[in-house]
Amino acid sequence: MKKERIELNVPSDVFYLESVRVFIGKLSETLRFSKKRIADIQLALDEICTNAVYHGSSCASSGIQLQISVDTSSLEIVVSDKGREGIQDWSTSEKLAEIQANRSPTSERGHGLYLIDCLTDVHKLQTNAVGGTDVTAIFYRDVQQENG
């Protein structure tokens, strides 16, 4: 199977994230991920997209872009936002380290990045060309173990 790509452009509004979550769940089911892994993929993408909406976009019309790539070995999702004046640096390594260091189970916020780290096989954050953030999440396909 060669790498195939799906692109979604979604308004930067949490109203639309439930639809994105349902879509990736159905795609993951088609790719024969286990039920547990599908829940992981859906939660990771929910957290990534929520961060993109709250931290990475100045208004709903600026939108977030999802590039979803599938091949025999993996499902890769890249979520891109366009940045927000004044807080473009939320995804710098220093800022991420600070967020992780301050995370506490009793905190109301700051758990999203930790969950993304727990739920993905690989993830990375980098500043994109328009000053926003690209968050990449990779989930490896292992058909031998995907029988749940």
Next chain:
Amino acid sequence: MTGTEFMNIRENQDIKIIDVKADLSSYAASDLRKVLEELLTEKVNKVVVNFEDVGHINSTAVGTLVGIAKRLRQNGGDLKLCNLTSTLTRTFNLIGASSVVEIYESEKSAIAAF
């Protein structure tokens, strides 16, 4: 107040029971926060949230529940959760929130724990 688009509210003596009727991504989580904040305003301090119809919860919703639980305890009450799937419980466990918010297998056991 009897509920919202995603929440139904019932009473059992002095305990308010919220039946969540939607998966808790960030959009529905804002509805949950609104309902819980209104209960705090009404001086309600014993709340059970029933997750029987919920298949997904994100960290925004978990954080809301953690924050409300702390405020209810300051008022002498508490927030208890019930009927979570193993997937939901895992999310609470990953975050560590299950050490902050009490989770029960059934509504009956959650109510009995007050």
